[in-house]
Amino acid sequence: xxxxxxxxxxxxxxxxxxxxxxxxxxxxxxxxxxxxxxxxxxxxxxxxxxxxxxxxxxxxxxxxxxxxxxxxxxxxxxxxxxxxxxxxxxxxxxxxxxxxxxxxxxxxxxxxxxxxxxxxxxxxxxxxxxxxxxxxxxxxxxxxxxxxxxxxxxxxxxxxxxxxxxxxxxxxxxxxxxxxxxxxxxxxxxxxxxxxxxxxxxxxxxxxxxxxxxxxxxxxxxxxxxxxxxxxxxxxxxxxxxxxxxxxxxxxxxxxxxxxxxxxxxxxxxxxxxxxxxxxxxxxxxxxxxxxxxxxxxxxxxxxxxxxxxxxxxxxxxxxxxxxxxxxxxxxxxxxxxxxxxxxxxxxxxxxxxxxxxxxxxxxxxxxxxxxxxxxxxxxxxxxxxxxxxxxxxxxxxxxxxxxxxxxxxxxxxxxxxxxxxxxxxxxxxxxxxxxxxxxxxxxxxxxxxxxxxxxxxxxxxxxxxxxxxxxxxxxxxxxxxxxxxxxxxxxxxxxxxxxxxxxxxxxxxxxxxxxxxxxxxxxxxxxxxxxxxxxxxxxxxxxxxxxxxxxxxxxxxxxxxxxxxxxxxxxxxxxxxxxxxxxxxxxxxxxxxxxxxxxxxxxxxxxxxxxxxxxxxxxxxxxxxxxxxxxxxxxxxxxxxxxxxxxxxxxxxxxxxxxxxxxxxxxxxxxxxxxxxxxxxxxxxxxxxxxxxxxxxxxxxxxxxxxxxxxxxxxxxxxxxxxxxxxxxxxxxxxxxxxxxxxxxxxxxxxxxxxxxxxxxxxxxxxxxxxxxxxxxxxxxxxxxxxxxxxxxxxxxxxxxxxxxxxxxxxxxxxxxxxxxxxxxxxxxxxxxxxxxxxxxxxxxxxxxxxxxxxxxxxxxxxxxxxxxxxxxxxxxxxxxxxxxxxxxxxxxxxxxxxxxxxxxxxxxxxxxxxxxxxxxxxxxxxxxxxxxxxxxxxxxxx
Numbered sequence: 001x002x003x004x005x006x007x008x009x010x011x012x013x014x015x016x017x018x019x020x021x022x023x024x025x026x027x028x029x030x031x032x033x034x035x036x037x038x039x040x041x042x043x044x045x046x047x048x049x050x051x052x053x054x055x056x057x058x059x060x061x062x063x064x065x066x067x068x069x070x071x072x073x074x075x076x077x078x079x080x081x082x083x084x085x086x087x088x089x090x091x092x093x094x095x096x097x098x099x100x101x102x103x104x105x106x107x108x109x110x111x112x113x114x115x116x117x118x119x120x121x122x123x124x125x126x127x128x129x130x131x132x133x134x135x136x137x138x139x140x141x142x143x144x145x146x147x148x149x150x151x152x153x154x155x156x157x158x159x160x161x162x163x164x165x166x167x168x169x170x171x172x173x174x175x176x177x178x179x180x181x182x183x184x185x186x187x188x189x190x191x192x193x194x195x196x197x198x199x200x201x202x203x204x205x206x207x208x209x210x211x212x213x214x215x216x217x218x219x220x221x222x223x224x225x226x227x228x229x230x231x232x233x234x235x236x237x238x239x240x241x242x243x244x245x246x247x248x249x250x251x252x253x254x255x256x257x258x259x260x261x262x263x264x265x266x267x268x269x270x271x272x273x274x275x276x277x278x279x280x281x282x283x284x285x286x287x288x289x290x291x292x293x294x295x296x297x298x299x300x301x302x303x304x305x306x307x308x309x310x311x312x313x314x315x316x317x318x319x320x321x322x323x324x325x326x327x328x329x330x331x332x333x334x335x336x337x338x339x340x341x342x343x344x345x346x347x348x349x350x351x352x353x354x355x356x357x358x359x360x361x362x363x364x365x366x367x368x369x370x371x372x373x374x375x376x377x378x379x380x381x382x383x384x385x386x387x388x389x390x391x392x393x394x395x396x397x398x399x400x401x402x403x404x405x406x407x408x409x410x411x412x413x414x415x416x417x418x419x420x421x422x423x424x425x426x427x428x429x430x431x432x433x434x435x436x437x438x439x440x441x442x443x444x445x446x447x448x449x450x451x452x453x454x455x456x457x458x459x460x461x462x463x464x465x466x467x468x469x470x471x472x473x474x475x476x477x478x479x480x481x482x483x484x485x486x487x488x489x490x491x492x493x494x495x496x497x498x499x500x501x502x503x504x505x506x507x508x509x510x511x512x513x514x515x516x517x518x519x520x521x522x523x524x525x526x527x528x529x530x531x532x533x534x535x536x537x538x539x540x541x542x543x544x545x546x547x548x549x550x551x552x553x554x555x556x557x558x559x560x561x562x563x564x565x566x567x568x569x570x571x572x573x574x575x576x577x578x579x580x581x582x583x584x585x586x587x588x589x590x591x592x593x594x595x596x597x598x599x600x601x602x603x604x605x606x607x608x609x610x611x612x613x614x615x616x617x618x619x620x621x622x623x624x625x626x627x628x629x630x631x632x633x634x635x636x637x638x639x640x641x642x643x644x645x646x647x648x649x650x651x652x653x654x655x656x657x658x659x660x661x662x663x664x665x666x667x668x669x670x671x672x673x674x675x676x677x678x679x680x681x682x683x684x685x686x687x688x689x690x691x692x693x694x695x696x697x698x699x700x701x702x703x704x705x706x707x708x709x710x711x712x713x714x715x716x717x718x719x720x721x722x723x724x725x726x727x728x729x730x731x732x733x734x735x736x737x738x739x740x741x742x743x744x745x746x747x748x749x750x751x752x753x754x755x756x757x758x759x760x761x762x763x764x765x766x767x768x769x770x771x772x773x774x775x776x777x778x779x780x781x782x783x784x785x786x787x788x789x790x791x792x793x794x795x796x797x798x799x800x801x802x803x804x805x806x807x808x809x810x811x812x813x814x815x816x817x818x819x820x821x822x823x824x825x826x827x828x829x830x831x832x833x834x835x836x837x838x839x840x841x842x843x844x845x846x847x848x849x850x851x852x853x854x855x856x857x858x859x860x861x862x863x864x865x866x867x868x869x870x871x872x873x874x875x876x877x878x879x880x881x882x883x884x885x886x887x888x889x890x891x892x893x894x895x896x897x898x899x900x901x902x903x904x905x906x907x908x909x910x911x912x913x914x915x916x917x918x919x920x921x922x923x924x925x926x927x928x929x930x931x932x933x934x935x936x937x938x939x940x941x942x943x944x
Contacts (some may be wrong), residue, residue, distance in 0.1 A: 010418045010499055011054035011072060011804045013446050014079040014517075019047055022088045037270050039123045043082070046130050050075055053142060058414040064693070067140050073498060075133060075347070079516050080543065082126055083565050084589075089119040091588050091616070106390040125387030145932035153413060159176025169365075170336070170525075171329030172206060179300075179320060181270070184217060188294040189316055194309035195302045198323030199367030199485045203302040206271050206322070210300065215927040216919055217295075219912075220244075220270040220290035226277045227484075229504070232285055233257065239272065239289065244931060254285065261289040269295040276429070277303045280311040287312075293344040331357065333364060352382045365483060366405070372470040373408045385411070405489050408470065418446045419463045420472055423482050424490040424500040425548040425569075427522040431479040438464055439643070440619055441566050443592035492736035519544050523551030548655025561582050566617075571596040579627075585609025591617050591640075597624035605629065606647075611635035624645055625667050642686075648693055657683035666691040668734075670717050678717055680722035690728070692721075692734040694766070718747040731755035737785075752944060756780070763787070767813045771795035780804060787811035787837075791820045806853075807831070811860075812838035824849020832856070848874035855881045859915070870918040882927045883919050887911040 022044045026031070026037060057064060057072055094117070116699070163233050180194060195203045211223055222242035224235060236257035243262060272290060277283060283301070290299060301312045309319045325333065331870055334357055335345050356374075356722060359367040374382055385407070412420060417440060426432055438460040441447045447463060449456040467473045473480050482490070494500040500518045546567040549556060553572050559565070565587050572579070584590060595606060605628040609615070613634030620643040621694035625628050627647045635641075636655040643664035652673035653659075657680030670678060681687070694714070721736075734755070736748075751774055758778045763786040771788060775781070776798040784805060788795065791812065799808065800822070808831055813821075822828065828851045836844055837860035854877050859870075874880070887908050912930055921930035 010414075010421065010497060011058050011076060013418050014056060014076040014083075014446065015047065015051050016448065017445050018079045018082045018086075019044065019051065021083060021090075022047070024090075025086065033852045036120050036123050039127050041132055042127060045124070047079075047132055050133070050137070050939050053137065056416065056920070057142070058417065059687040061410070061417075063890070068142055071136055071140060071142065074500050076124070076498075076517075078129055078133065080517060080564075085119065085122045085126065087426070087589055093522045106725050106893040118143075134644060135814070140727070169205065169209065170333040171325045172202065172209060174661050175206055176209050179206070180213050182301075182318065183210060183214050183298050186296065187514065188296055188774065190292045190297045190299065192299040192301065192312050192317035192671075193314075194312045194317065195300065195322060196304070196309040196319055196320045196728075200363045200483075201322040201324065201644055202364045203365070204275050204324055207275060207300050211271070211273055212927060214271065216916060217269070219268040219295075219930070220265060220930075221272070223248075223275065223888045225275045226282065226286075228276075228278045229428075229429040230282055231382055232282065235286065236261065236289055243270075258289045260293045264693065265289075265764060265797070266291045266293055267295065268293075271300070271301075272298075274834070275302050277301050277308055277312070278305065280308055281308065283312055284500055289500050290744075303618070304517055306612065315719050323362060325367070326362065327357070330360065330362050330367055333367050338375050348379055349382060352379075352386050355733065356382070357687070365485065368406040369405055369470075369472075372472075373411055375469075402485065402489065405486060407618060408472070409489060410472070410874045416463060416466060418499070420467060420499070421490055421494050422446060422518075423473070423487070424502060425485075425493040425518065425520040425546075426482065427504055427550060428484050428487060428522075430483065430550075431476075432473070432481060433479055433482075434464060437480075440567060440569070440592065443619060450817040456718075492925045497890050515543050517543065518548075519545040519557075520557065521551055521557070523555045535609050553579075560586055562587065563589075565590055567592045569594050569596070569889075578607065582607055582609050585611055587612060588615065588624050589617055590615055593617045593618065594622040595627075597626060616640065619643065644734055650675040652680070656680045658686065660686065662687055664689040668692050669716075670694055670721060673717075675717060675720045677719040678721055681721075684728065686730060687728050688730050689733045690731060691733075691737075691762075692736040694736065715747055722747065722751050726752055726754060730757070731756040732757055733760040733762075734758060735762035735764075736766060737761070737762060753777070759783070761785070762809075764809065767811075769796050773798065775799065776801065778802065783807040783809075785809035787813055789813050790818070796822065802827075803830065807833045807834040808841055809858075810837065812836075812840070812843060815844050819843055821845045821847060823847035824852075826850065829853060834858070835859075835860065836871065840867050842867055842869050844871035846871065846876040848876050850876050851879075853879055855879060856884065857882070858884045858886065860886040860888060861911070863904070863911050866911070868910070868914065870915060874918055875922055880924060880926060883915060884929045884931060885911060885915050 001391065009876075013309065022040055024330050025040050026044065028484070031037075045513040046351070054072060055076065057068065063187070073271050082083075084514075106256065156359070161822055174553065179195075182191075195207055200247060208223065215221065220243050221238050223237050226235060236254065239261060240257065243261075243264065244764055247258065263690075266679050269292070274286065287299075290297070296404055297341075298348065299311070299312075301683070303309050303312075306319075313319050315438050324330075331345075333352075334344070335341065340346065356370060362368055363569055374385060386401045409417070409420065422437075422441065422444070423432075425440075438457060439837055441460045441463070447456060447460040449459060464473070468475060470479075472482070474483060491500075491502055493693075494502065498515065498517065500520055500728070501516045502520045503524075504522045517914065543564055544562050545564050547557065547562060547565060548569045549560075550571045560583050561570070566589055567641070568587070568590060569592070570635050572939075579595065581593075581595070584593060596606075604872045608623075608629065608631070608763075610632055611634060612618075612632040613636075615638065615641055618638050619639065621641070622645040629647045629650060631646060631653050633654065636658045640661055641659060642661050644659070644662060645664060648667040648669070649672075650668055652668050654674070654677060663686050665681075665684070665687060666689065668691075671694065681690070725731075725734075732755075745763065745768050748766070749768065749770070749772050751772065753774050756777065759780055760783045761775070761778065761781060765787065765891070766789045767789060769789055770792065771786070772796075773782070776785075779802065781802050782804050784799065784807070787810070799805070801817075805828070808828075816838070822845070828834075830853055832853055833856045834851065834854055835858035838844070839862045841859065841861065850873070857874075857877065857880060874883075915930075916928050919926040
């Protein structure tokens, strides 16, 4: 079924919005502009003709001569100028409502007369440029013709299998077994293994498979990407975070981080993987963080450079050299990706596939990329691809692969090229959030909707899934990455087409462009002069429409000079106490504003514009949950705001019911909001995503005292919430949580929810006396989190019969009696992840056939209170791959302070022993991970 929306090409991303706005100027709303309607109509006709030509040029991008490329670039620049002109005019003139009186009409006309003269002059200037561009088009005889189409796409399930199941990987078993044996040997001293080979050979895949295989043998583990120009402080902070040392993440000095890691790891058996190390000098610093203890610890380093590998392994080390896949393994990987099986190839494809594989040279990345572009294509397309690959007998496999990757870009449908090139905003090894990228595409108008009935997010998701299917975006556990060789190709293409301008270091040489439309700045370790600042800001900064800034705040371009800015994404790594964003209130065209946090810091604040209501085009505002932020009172006047995500200690804005465009509303405190505003949620009939918290604010006591109902009992505001929930029929995701205090939630038992399309229900920290019966009506539910004092067979049946439930997080409060029995007839057929939080592990019993799809079991327990056993019947979970144990200490005996650490270590050791034995005795020899220090469990008793 064809999607009722489109993704635009690189050129159409600039021209399509202009045509839409010219059409608006010709509409009834601006019928008084009689002096320029003729010129506007002329521009519409000429630009529509140019639109057809630009689409054809996008399809034949690599066949264009320099004159054609220059003409296309000029049209794109001109399109942005026209759009700026129209937007500024519309903002200044505003809406002259026909219903107002004569005096108001006259006053409005007099106030805007200069703006009308100004746009008339600008339209005439633009008309002259368009006429000149049309003449050059005719002189150059620009004739290109091709076409493309787009359809609704879902992620290819075969591709997901390649990433989830190690049994589907090809040509890796022998190497993996060799490395696992080395990692698990009984030598006590620290050893280092370097895996060396050029990009695309599968170094990361091999290291990751070894990492997964040996998980259960180490106390502390971390897999950390390094990249070409690493920020050492950021990298070491990442290691700390992955080891569960979040309490130390505020340390900014490299020496402090090294000391922290050495102290923590000195008595641990640890495994650290450093992926993609480029320079010896970085190894010399990073390696200081890993003590040479006698606990059988291991370091694995992947690198493309043999000199780096040798430096890492000079003491008690070993180098493993990656080799290309054999011809047989290459065929297996190629055919599996295309045909779903490694043993079958239709005879008409046999010869051409051999020629294509010969060019891939045994490189897994090249094989998978090429296979992705050939899947579901006719024989003629295979032949065309084979002829497109240069057949010269070049010995440079790296150059061959870059040619193959470039070919995969050339044969992208033109509507996907802008989506693909937009990935150039992210630096190397960046962890890409799917929804973040999708909403950036939407804000940039790279994807649009043809029909009001079509959700533009669905169009963007379809484009994202297609790029994943083509192996141009690589899925990982919770995020996505772009392979660094693919990123090199993107940056090259962005530079050629002036699509994204990238500044990433003091040494970078940026090809100066006449215009910079999208600027991505990723700076950390730079000199103390202003060369980078000038480089990042002085290239026609008034025309920058999109700024992605990931770096030290001192290199931040002056935002007030970026008058055309539509998209602003900021991420500051240093521990800023206050971030002043009052200036963005003057960026009248801004559609997307997001501030991201690199690490979680406390007591950081953001100051938003006091008159944010003037930002009439703002569609998405997102501030990190750990910040402190006061909500401007006029935020409810933003007419286009669809997604509002503010810190978790924020109260609902007064007059929330006016925000009719809202689809996402997150992280607000019920207890700090007025009853009127809680009931006002019922007016938001477009709302799809609602996240709220029951707890009291820890930061905003002054604000809380201003609430007349600040001490309202829980039952009262729960009633107000129920009143609103029963009117929100479009909800797809609802979260009502309590992070620090367990809240009695039986008031919600009486809810009659109208939201039958709910997919995510998060009630973490809320303790029910029984499972709400209405949960059984949510037949589209995929993820559920809730707590209860007991679970009856009826409760289990309600949850177990949900047909699409893939994730369940269940907390049993206190010390329950009886058992939860889950067998083959209980349901849970689709469940893949199950978290069980209870100190009575024996309360949970599995029987034959239980949870047939379950792959991961998370167990949360108090290491002092638990009943010293595992859940019963773990061997009945036939598809289980991994157990993760979260031993959380919330209580101690009456031991003195000096004995508490010893008592904690002893309790944790017992947990580790019991669950490791259970994992080893499972028929599948489960991986068992122990995670401590980062899990906070709410109090057991409800508090008002």
